[in-house]
Amino acid sequence: MDVIDVIGMNTGKKLIDKIIALEWEMFVSVNEGADKASCQEDYDTFRGMREAQFSVWTQDAVTAYLGDLEQAVSEGRNLVEAKYIHMMKTTEPSKYDALVQRVKMPSAEEETLAREVSDLLLEQTRVLFEDYPYVSGQGRPLYSAFDYAAVSVETYQLGELLTYSRNTLSALKKHISALENDGVSLARLILESSVGYYGYKSLDAAEAASRERAEKSGIQISFGCCPDGECEGVI
Numbered sequence: 001m002d003v004i005d006v007i008g009m010n011t012g013k014k015l016i017d018k019i020i021a022l023e024w025e026m027f028v029s030v031n032e033g034a035d036k037a038s039c040q041e042d043y044d045t046f047r048g049m050r051e052a053q054f055s056v057w058t059q060d061a062v063t064a065y066l067g068d069l070e071q072a073v074s075e076g077r078n079l080v081e082a083k084y085i086h087m088m089k090t091t092e093p094s095k096y097d098a099l100v101q102r103v104k105m106p107s108a109e110e111e112t113l114a115r116e117v118s119d120l121l122l123e124q125t126r127v128l129f130e131d132y133p134y135v136s137g138q139g140r141p142l143y144s145a146f147d148y149a150a151v152s153v154e155t156y157q158l159g160e161l162l163t164y165s166r167n168t169l170s171a172l173k174k175h176i177s178a179l180e181n182d183g184v185s186l187a188r189l190i191l192e193s194s195v196g197y198y199g200y201k202s203l204d205a206a207e208a209a210s211r212e213r214a215e216k217s218g219i220q221i222s223f224g225c226c227p228d229g230e231c232e233g234v235i
Helices: 009-029 043-054 059-074 079-091 093-102 108-131 153-161 166-181 186-197 203-217
Strands: none
Touching (some): 009 059, 059 079, 079 153, 108 186
């Protein structure tokens, strides 16, 4: 499944292009005034990872999230910065306490929806960890209980979901449920799209290459990066 199946090639590309343009401006503005991390100068990877995610969303979800971004811009808010601040609640509590006032906090309904969507995706990702251990986690733990070792998939994922509006979260939850009814995992679709950006024809091919590299050098293949310089699967 790709943008052609979920949204329609022309409409989907235009919407996703707008999202990526707005997110990129927010991304490069995180820690503005300080030295940029290498990935803040790597637009191609940024675009590839974000496009991998949004290309398997529905038009309703993509349109709703574009609205979130446009509203945030009109209000002078940076949703990418907000994501990282949300993550600090478990990774760096003292910094979170100092920065949380800069974030528009989700309503009780939005937080509930964000956690429901996160739980659905986390279970799908757990399956990917079992089936594709070398390529799915990129070396990070799955659950936030292990944030002391590295930022977990759960913390990273929830940090982003907490920046979404009720409309976006509702559309995304509906999409995940519809896919699951057809035996399809959204987390898998995103990962397949992500490894496709790196030239792999399938998850099996990416897993084999990642395993071979790990066995030879003890280093896992990582996809993407984030402002603090650690490699990430998404921004």
